[in-house]
Amino acid sequence: MTVGTVDQWVVNAAEPYLLARFWAFVLGGEPVARPDGWAYVAGAEGRPRLSFQPDPGPGTGRNRIHMDVRVDDIAEAADAVVAGGAGRRGGPVTDGQGTFQVLLDPEGNEFCLVEPSAR
Structure with missing residues (x-):
């Protein structure tokens, strides 16, 4: 049984747009800033999105990537x-x-x- 498909990988980041720019350089695509503080790499349709959500914390106690x-x-x-x-x-x-x-x-x-x- 399949429940769903991968929509996106989400990375917690102190500076989401900085990481989106970096990963767009590495993987290709365009960095996009959202008004809510998130950022993502816009790439080819059909591929999971790589997104970055604001998280000023040190990354302990919960996943940094999900x-x-x-x-x-x-x-x-x-x-x-x-x-x-x-x-x-x-x-x-x-x-x-x-x-x-x-x-x-x-x-x-x-x-x-x-x-x-x-x-």
């Missing part, structure tokens, strides 16, 4: 993944980018299920 898995229905996908061994961290959150649910893999690593709004 995967976002695109799904069609957050509730259904979360239930399926939890049945497969994941744990939930909080409930679904909706913002300008869509709805996401933070989950933990069997070793406690964070990942998100995302039901994006139109980008």
